[in-house]
Amino acid sequence: MEDRRVYAFHSFMRAAILCGFSFYIVYLVKTGGMSHYLAPHLVPYVKASAIALFVLAVIQVYLALQPAAGNESDCGCEPGVRKSKLSHGAAYSLFLLPLLLGFLLPDRVTGSDIVQVKGIQLNASNLQTQRNAGTRDDSPEKQQSSEEEASRGKEDTEEARLKEMFKGSRFTEDYAKLAMRLYQNKTILIGEKGFMERLTAVDLFAGNFAGKQMEISGFVYREDDMPKNQFVVARLTMQCCSADASPYGVIVEAPGADSYLKDTWVTVKGTIRKSVYEGKDVMKLEGAVIQTIKEPSSPYVYPYAGDFADLGK
Numbered sequence: 001m002e003d004r005r006v007y008a009f010h011s012f013m014r015a016a017i018l019c020g021f022s023f024y025i026v027y028l029v030k031t032g033g034m035s036h037y038l039a040p041h042l043v044p045y046v047k048a049s050a051i052a053l054f055v056l057a058v059i060q061v062y063l064a065l066q067p068a069a070g071n072e073s074d075c076g077c078e079p080g081v082r083k084s085k086l087s088h089g090a091a092y093s094l095f096l097l098p099l100l101l102g103f104l105l106p107d108r109v110t111g112s113d114i115v116q117v118k119g120i121q122l123n124a125s126n127l128q129t130q131r132n133a134g135t136r137d138d139s140p141e142k143q144q145s146s147e148e149e150a151s152r153g154k155e156d157t158e159e160a161r162l163k164e165m166f167k168g169s170r171f172t173e174d175y176a177k178l179a180m181r182l183y184q185n186k187t188i189l190i191g192e193k194g195f196m197e198r199l200t201a202v203d204l205f206a207g208n209f210a211g212k213q214m215e216i217s218g219f220v221y222r223e224d225d226m227p228k229n230q231f232v233v234a235r236l237t238m239q240c241c242s243a244d245a246s247p248y249g250v251i252v253e254a255p256g257a258d259s260y261l262k263d264t265w266v267t268v269k270g271t272i273r274k275s276v277y278e279g280k281d282v283m284k285l286e287g288a289v290i291q292t293i294k295e296p297s298s299p300y301v302y303p304y305a306g307d308f309a310d311l312g313k
Contacts, residue, residue, distance in 0.1 A: 011064030013092060018057035020099045025050035033107035035298035037242050041305070111219040111236060111299060112262045115247045120221060120232055122282040124199040124248050165208050174308050175201045181311070183209065187269070190216040194311040195301035196237050199248065206274050206283045214285060215269040216250060217293060220260045228258040233268050233285075238300040245300065251277060251284035265295045 025046055028034040034043055162183065168176030179201040182188050188209070190198050199216075202209050218233040226232075234249030252268050260266060270288030274281060304311065 008064040010088070011060045015057040015060035015064065017092070017095045017099070018053045018060065020096075022050045022053040022057065024099060024102050025053075027103070028107070031107070032297055035300065036107045039238050039240050039300075039302050041302075042240060111234060111247065112221050114236060114245060115221050115234065118245075118247060120223070120234060121246060121248045122232070122251060122277060123280065124196060124203040166205055168204075172204060175204050178308065178311055179205045179208070183212070186213065188212055188214040188272075190214065192296075192301060194304040194306075195235060196248065197304050197308070197311055199250070202272070203283055206272065206281075209272045209283075210274055212272050213269060214250075214272050215267065216285075217265070217267040218249060219295075219299070220262055220264045220266060221247070221249060222262060229253055229255060230284075231257050231260060233266060236300050238302055242300075251275065251282060252288045252290070253284055253286050254288040254290060257288075257290070260290065260292075265293050267291045267293050 025034075028037070029043075029047060034046070038046060162180045166176040166179045166183070168174075175197070178197065182198065182201060188198070188202060190202075202214065216233055218235040220231050221234045222231040230251055230253050232249040233252050234247050236245045236247050238245050250268075252270065254268075254270065268285055268288045268290050270285030273284050273286045275284040276282065
């Protein structure tokens with residue numbers, strides 16, 4: 001009889017834990033907190049898992065009620081519960097503690113804290129594992145010489161000039177085409193849609209974009225060794241979940257930049273210039289106009305899943 005009660009107790013405990021995780025998923029979906037942990041394309045699978053967890057909880061409740069209903073087998077072959085109460089308590093706490101923390105702690109991401117751990121990436125083109133090494137660092141003199149040689153056998157058209165300016169390798173061909181489309185805009189807007197793809201295209205051909213206007217939004221991050229008139233406008237990129245989040249950003253240089261505190265959300269519009277930071281070629285926005293904005297519902301940006309040709313139009 002005692003074993004039956006213990007068995008029923010543990011079945012109810014398992015049901016409670018399974019229900020807890022199922023309800024927590026529902027809670028995150030209802031409050032919008034899911035975007036802090038998962039990329040949108042994975043959310044449907046997590047929603048389905050909430051249903052599966054609830055079904056398993058119902059099964060555990062059913063098993064717990066069988067002895068009380070007199071439907072148990074009396075063969076004496078049921079496995080006994082041999083572990084100590086301390087062992088069971090430790091095992092259940094491994095599930096209950098994170099579940100409790102999930103409900104009690106706020107679903108908030110502080111960008112600067114993540115940057116402090118992972119470091120800021122100021123070269124968006126580092127996303128490309130292989131690329132044409134000469135594409136980004138060609139000097140204006142080399143580019144001009146290349147244009148003159150190519151123009152001898154071609155019509156002097158704007159399209160031909162752009163194709164010559166934005167030559168990509170087989171690994172960066174799509175980014176070169178995107179850069180061509182972005183270059184034709186008066187102001188290059190790095191919006192939520194295709195954030196990393198646009199920023200990568202501009203960074204790959206930063207020399208060609210020098211002097212163009214660019215607008216970008218993000219949170220303020222500042223390295224300790226930065227001058228007072230500089231900070232980084234940054235965003236967190238997510239491929240699948242918060243564990244793979246990576247911070248990327250652009251240096252902003254403007255009078256009064258030191259008046260903006262870390263993690264303040266801003267929209268910045270300035271002139272693209274090439275610069276050097278910690279011995280690396282980087283892009284910066286010079287003479288920027290800075291406007292404080294409301295923090296977005298999700299601090300992350302995600303890979304663009306649509307047709308690459310639609311970006312930059």
